[in-house]
Amino acid sequence: MDPTVPSPARLYDYFLGGKNNYAADREAAEQMLSVFPEIRMWARANRAFMARAVETMCDRGVDQFLDIGAGLPAESPVHEVARRHRPGARVVYVDHDPMVRVHAEALLADRPAVTGVVQADMRDPEAVVGHPAVTERLDLSRPVGLLLVAMLHFLDDEQEPYALVGRYLERLPAGSYVAISHAEKDTHPERAEEIEKLYPSTGSSGRIRTRAEIRRFFDGLTLLEPGVVHLADWRPRSDEPHYEPEQVWAVCGVGRWDGAET
Numbered sequence: 001m002d003p004t005v006p007s008p009a010r011l012y013d014y015f016l017g018g019k020n021n022y023a024a025d026r027e028a029a030e031q032m033l034s035v036f037p038e039i040r041m042w043a044r045a046n047r048a049f050m051a052r053a054v055e056t057m058c059d060r061g062v063d064q065f066l067d068i069g070a071g072l073p074a075e076s077p078v079h080e081v082a083r084r085h086r087p088g089a090r091v092v093y094v095d096h097d098p099m100v101r102v103h104a105e106a107l108l109a110d111r112p113a114v115t116g117v118v119q120a121d122m123r124d125p126e127a128v129v130g131h132p133a134v135t136e137r138l139d140l141s142r143p144v145g146l147l148l149v150a151m152l153h154f155l156d157d158e159q160e161p162y163a164l165v166g167r168y169l170e171r172l173p174a175g176s177y178v179a180i181s182h183a184e185k186d187t188h189p190e191r192a193e194e195i196e197k198l199y200p201s202t203g204s205s206g207r208i209r210t211r212a213e214i215r216r217f218f219d220g221l222t223l224l225e226p227g228v229v230h231l232a233d234w235r236p237r238s239d240e241p242h243y244e245p246e247q248v249w250a251v252c253g254v255g256r257w258d259g260a261e262t
Helices: 008-015 023-035 039-059 078-085 098-107 125-129 161-170 189-202 211-218
Strands: 064-068 090-095 115-119 145-149 176-183 221-223 250-257
Touching: 008 023, 008 039, 008 098, 023 039, 023 189, 039 078, 039 145, 039 176, 039 250, 064 078, 064 125, 078 090, 090 098, 098 115, 125 161, 145 161, 161 176, 161 211, 176 211, 211 250
Parallel strands: 064 090, 064 145, 090 115, 145 176
Antiparallel strands: 176 250, 221 250
């Protein structure tokens, strides 16, 4: 871990008002805020979507989750949301940042049998899904809720993000679900371009995509209603703030994986 290089996980923590970040993270975050001042709203809306997606999957019988790019522990983490609906729910968090692993392991120390942490690169689905922390906790013969929330825009096209999603799904049983959120460039193309220029300062590449490009991530999946929509419009709740697309230019969706065609 190099505290002089900003980390996406620690940037997200800063945007959510957390304190698990370093000076380099705060400097990079303020640069982003100067271009995209509504990013704090985006972070909150994204977090709220993830909770609603997990609740929806639980309502459909899913009781085990794989959270890719989990980030640092924040309010209403996946295991707490899931266990409100499914008390025996199992969750494995995955992130490449060692700080995430240390904090998450401390937070989850009381329930190691049902909640695990993997320090791994999301670009290697085979290593992630095959990791002992995953195979010992998740029953991969039953449906899994795969969370790729605010992660795929950290991959440029050379890293083949569409194929990456497919590689994850191929290792999960039919009946699994995947939740995806992704920044979109149609609403504010100039600001999206400026954000892309800041990606290298976080030690990550990436690309902000059009809504049509983001919909491609759901090819081969059965989309749940209301489809691929802006964050605040995916099954909104009356007790949550409502953000307009001009404020939170990111879209999301949840799809069911019915298995590879034979």
